[in-house]
Amino acid sequence: MAQKPSIPKGTRDFNAVEVAKRSYIMNIIKERFELYGFQPIETPSFENSDTLMGKYGDEGDRLIFKILNSGDYLKKVSDEDYTSKDETRITSKISEKALRYDLTVPFARYVVQHQNEIEFPFKRYQIQPVWRADRPQKGRFREFYQCDADVVGSTSLFQEVEFVQLYDAVFTALDLKGVTIKINNRKILSGIAEVIGAQDKLIDFTVALDKLDKIGEEKVKEEMRSKGISEDGISKLQPLFSLEGDFGTQVESLKSILNTSEVGLKGIEELEFIDASISKLGLKTANLQLDVTLARGLNYYTGAIFEVAAPEGVKMGSIGGGGRYDDLTSIFGKPDTSGVGISFGLDRIYLVLEELNLFPETITDATKVLFINFGEKEAMACLQAVTNLRQHGVKAELYPDSAKMKKQMTHANRRNIPYVVLVGEEELNSGTYTLKNMKTGEQEKLNIQELLSTLK
Amino acid sequence: MAQKPSIPKGTRDFNAVEVAKRSYIMNIIKERFELYGFQPIETPSFENSDTLMGKYGDEGDRLIFKILNSGDYLKKVSDEDYTSKDETRITSKISEKALRYDLTVPFARYVVQHQNEIEFPFKRYQIQPVWRADRPQKGRFREFYQCDADVVGSTSLFQEVEFVQLYDAVFTALDLKGVTIKINNRKILSGIAEVIGAQDKLIDFTVALDKLDKIGEEKVKEEMRSKGISEDGISKLQPLFSLEGDFGTQVESLKSILNTSEVGLKGIEELEFIDASISKLGLKTANLQLDVTLARGLNYYTGAIFEVAAPEGVKMGSIGGGGRYDDLTSIFGKPDTSGVGISFGLDRIYLVLEELNLFPETITDATKVLFINFGEKEAMACLQAVTNLRQHGVKAELYPDSAKMKKQMTHANRRNIPYVVLVGEEELNSGTYTLKNMKTGEQEKLNIQELLSTLK
Numbered sequence: 001m002a003q004k005p006s007i008p009k010g011t012r013d014f015n016a017v018e019v020a021k022r023s024y025i026m027n028i029i030k031e032r033f034e035l036y037g038f039q040p041i042e043t044p045s046f047e048n049s050d051t052l053m054g055k056y057g058d059e060g061d062r063l064i065f066k067i068l069n070s071g072d073y074l075k076k077v078s079d080e081d082y083t084s085k086d087e088t089r090i091t092s093k094i095s096e097k098a099l100r101y102d103l104t105v106p107f108a109r110y111v112v113q114h115q116n117e118i119e120f121p122f123k124r125y126q127i128q129p130v131w132r133a134d135r136p137q138k139g140r141f142r143e144f145y146q147c148d149a150d151v152v153g154s155t156s157l158f159q160e161v162e163f164v165q166l167y168d169a170v171f172t173a174l175d176l177k178g179v180t181i182k183i184n185n186r187k188i189l190s191g192i193a194e195v196i197g198a199q200d201k202l203i204d205f206t207v208a209l210d211k212l213d214k215i216g217e218e219k220v221k222e223e224m225r226s227k228g229i230s231e232d233g234i235s236k237l238q239p240l241f242s243l244e245g246d247f248g249t250q251v252e253s254l255k256s257i258l259n260t261s262e263v264g265l266k267g268i269e270e271l272e273f274i275d276a277s278i279s280k281l282g283l284k285t286a287n288l289q290l291d292v293t294l295a296r297g298l299n300y301y302t303g304a305i306f307e308v309a310a311p312e313g314v315k316m317g318s319i320g321g322g323g324r325y326d327d328l329t330s331i332f333g334k335p336d337t338s339g340v341g342i343s344f345g346l347d348r349i350y351l352v353l354e355e356l357n358l359f360p361e362t363i364t365d366a367t368k369v370l371f372i373n374f375g376e377k378e379a380m381a382c383l384q385a386v387t388n389l390r391q392h393g394v395k396a397e398l399y400p401d402s403a404k405m406k407k408q409m410t411h412a413n414r415r416n417i418p419y420v421v422l423v424g425e426e427e428l429n430s431g432t433y434t435l436k437n438m439k440t441g442e443q444e445k446l447n448i449q450e451l452l453s454t455l456k
Numbered sequence: 457m458a459q460k461p462s463i464p465k466g467t468r469d470f471n472a473v474e475v476a477k478r479s480y481i482m483n484i485i486k487e488r489f490e491l492y493g494f495q496p497i498e499t500p501s502f503e504n505s506d507t508l509m510g511k512y513g514d515e516g517d518r519l520i521f522k523i524l525n526s527g528d529y530l531k532k533v534s535d536e537d538y539t540s541k542d543e544t545r546i547t548s549k550i551s552e553k554a555l556r557y558d559l560t561v562p563f564a565r566y567v568v569q570h571q572n573e574i575e576f577p578f579k580r581y582q583i584q585p586v587w588r589a590d591r592p593q594k595g596r597f598r599e600f601y602q603c604d605a606d607v608v609g610s611t612s613l614f615q616e617v618e619f620v621q622l623y624d625a626v627f628t629a630l631d632l633k634g635v636t637i638k639i640n641n642r643k644i645l646s647g648i649a650e651v652i653g654a655q656d657k658l659i660d661f662t663v664a665l666d667k668l669d670k671i672g673e674e675k676v677k678e679e680m681r682s683k684g685i686s687e688d689g690i691s692k693l694q695p696l697f698s699l700e701g702d703f704g705t706q707v708e709s710l711k712s713i714l715n716t717s718e719v720g721l722k723g724i725e726e727l728e729f730i731d732a733s734i735s736k737l738g739l740k741t742a743n744l745q746l747d748v749t750l751a752r753g754l755n756y757y758t759g760a761i762f763e764v765a766a767p768e769g770v771k772m773g774s775i776g777g778g779g780r781y782d783d784l785t786s787i788f789g790k791p792d793t794s795g796v797g798i799s800f801g802l803d804r805i806y807l808v809l810e811e812l813n814l815f816p817e818t819i820t821d822a823t824k825v826l827f828i829n830f831g832e833k834e835a836m837a838c839l840q841a842v843t844n845l846r847q848h849g850v851k852a853e854l855y856p857d858s859a860k861m862k863k864q865m866t867h868a869n870r871r872n873i874p875y876v877v878l879v880g881e882e883e884l885n886s887g888t889y890t891l892k893n894m895k896t897g898e899q900e901k902l903n904i905q906e907l908l909s910t911l912k
Contacts, residue, residue: 044467
């Protein structure tokens with residue numbers, strides 16, 4: 001019996017227009033990555049399970065798609081494990097490979113595995129799909145692309161500066177003006193936690209602070225109290241509640257809080273270097289903004305933290321993010337290799353460009369001219385012209401069947417093909433081609449040279 | 457404990473040079489696909505298992521990578537099935553998704569699922585990875601790309617003609633001259649089987665005939681006898697053993713065998729149409745050759761069968777193949793939709809281009825100039841110039857750290873960066889840049905305008 005076809009939830013088919021729009025974004029990102037000296041690598045879609053498991057926390061482990069071993073996969077399960085019917089004991093026996101969950105851990109694996117062939121500092125980019133067994137919802141998929149650029153092997157802050165420039169360059173090229181590149185530094189967060197005596201409450205504290213815009217100062221303080229942050233600590237935070245003004249002004253307020261914290265002041269120094277450099281170099285269309293509440297992947301980043309927000313007025317989560325991590329490759333046996341990287345959120349950028357109508361119309365231009373098929377002899381003459389046009393780079397097609405004229409014209413219309421060529425008895429005898437503009441309805445009789453120069 | 461990093465057998469990491477070379481091939485294929493009016497689609501990496509299972513035979517079913525269900529996956533296994541410890545009963549309960557095995561079945565699923573949005577005849581191309589749990593060996597991987605173009609919804613032979621042209625166009629663009637496009641027709645094979653009274657021995661017969669070059673006429677006949685083909689049948693095949701000369705001559709021999717078979721003569725007629733059309737249109741660098749032993753995917757193709765062989769002297773299996781199939785989409789509920797398609801073997805084409813040294817040197821051109829870092833102040837001036845160069849499309853980099861000069865120069869050399877720029881105290885004061893050509897060792901002092909025009 002015929003199956004009613006469908007695809008797994010959280011996955012997508014992409015039609016030609018969608019592929020073209022996605023390629024448009026990816027190509028712009030790719031070109032800028034290369035302009036900035038990043039080199040492409042690709043890693044396998046699946047890795048050995050032990051490369052991935054344990055790297056993303058318990059929740060991550062659950063969301064990793066596991067691949068069933070081939071053949072008699074139950075052979076490796078001991079009777080005792082089998083009898084337990086306990087997935088936590090059985091999974092690792094029947095599955096030894098898993099689909100890539102992000103591009104960062106495979107990259108760390110790549111760097112360690114190929115360290116003798118790699119010339120450091122190593123600037124790599126990678127644009128590939130990743131898979132997560134997340135509950136699908138609007139804008140969240142089980143298969144999606146990540147676009148990452150990272151440098152490993154240098155602690156230079158010039159790299160953070162260049163990543164800010166790179167974000168600006170990509171969004172400028174996409175004509176997406178007014179994005180905000182938010183920046184923070186893990187060292188500042190550590191410093192604040194130190195100052196208020198809540199080193200162990202870093203996450204609680206930032207989660208609460210992050211709500212300032214939404215729930216206001218008093219409720220944020222309440223939440224902090226409820227998480228066990230002392231009244232004394234909260235009062236020390238007072239300047240944070242009224243952080244205002246430009247980068248420099250905000251940094252001064254932070255300094256007043258952090259003046260006793262060595263690590264905190266180090267974080268401020270790093271921020272100031274990045275801000276001063278960017279001021280000197282200038283940004284085209286993006287804004288750089290300090291955001292002390294920014295804490296993405298807190299346990300992961302050790303220095304700068306980036307997040308990019310869509311232009312004001314567009315409701316959308318972050319469209320990019322990244323930061324400095326000091327010890328990514330040690331899990332694979334290569335310690336002391338500092339790295340810093342950023343990522344672009346392809347699906348969200350797509351939605352933003354769609355909402356703001358920023359995709360150039362030309363990117364979905366496909367076939368330029370369809371030759372109408374009036375029968376074998378005429379079609380053969382058409383195919384000669386089509387061949388000629390293609391050799392000159394014109395996207396041309398012959399309608400394969402000598403169907404009714406109306407059907408063929410409708411086909412051209414439905415596919416938005418701007419021109420058709422008609423070759424009947426008369427044209428065949430005179431060696432001409434009747435070119436019809438599908439928009440205006442205008443027709444003109446041309447020889448092959450004229451046809452070529454009109455369509456090129 | 458640190459893990460020694462590795463990747464699953466049969467999978468590959470690609471470094472920057474490999475990615476660039478693969479992209480070079482894929483882009484040429486893609487551009488030609490679009491020139492010929494094919495539109496890109498993409499389908500998910502995994503499909504519902506019942507979309508894939510049973511479509512590739514028993515062996516195919518075994519080679520499909522299955523994805524373990526998330527969560528308490530054993531819950532769906534009945535006690536009886538569980539106790540049996542029988543994989544054939546358990547697999548479908550604990551795994552409901554599987555990795556794409558080829559691009560053809562997902563394409564058929566796509567066509568049926570989206571038939572109301574698709575304008576037929578539908579010309580699509582698809583360049584995506586597929587996965588097979590095959591035993592890895594030289595040139596055979598568990599993850600590899602397929603590059604397919606298909607038309608569905610028309611039986612016109614002009615499409616076969618265009619696919620021959622398309623092969624020629626791609627291999628010409630790759631500068632791979634002298635490939636042979638072998639062509640056969642399933643109807644001819646059916647006709648021969650009919651004539652020799654061995655309709656049920658079509659595969660045995662073609663497998664034996666295929667060995668003619670290697671083992672000679674007598675041994676082929678022996679094998680046919682051993683497979684139960686009658687002496688009378690074998691004698692009727694005599695003209696096949698001495699098929700020689702050009703397309704036309706060979707076709708005449710075939711006609712003498714097939715003159716009593718309607719289907720056989722139909723196959724010859726189709727071949728003749730394609731050959732005559734190609735003669736009229738001309739091929740740039742490829743040769744079209746009749747090969748009656750060609751039978752790839754016999755149960756699948758119903759008309760033309762294609763296979764592309766690398767130029768003589770290059771030992772390599774086929775680098776492309778395809779054919780006409782009359783009933784692909786009926787498995788998903790849409791009967792009577794004829795299709796024809798071809799495929800390019802990316803990995804093998806890569807190996808052939810490598811062997812013949814046909815990759816253009818420029819495709820691996822990466823960063824053009826590295827600015828040497830003499831310290832923060834100098835680096836900042838460099839980064840301003842780097843920013844300027846990048847805005848003009850020059851791939852430029854600043855070495856991130858003020859490491860020893862020798863280390864930085866070595867870095868430039870190892871990465872084949874053709875130029876470095878030196879900005880020290882003197883250059884800083886005079887607003888100049890010392891440009892060094894890494895090949896010749898020549899140095900010149902330039903202002904920013906001169907630097908820009910030299911490197912652009």
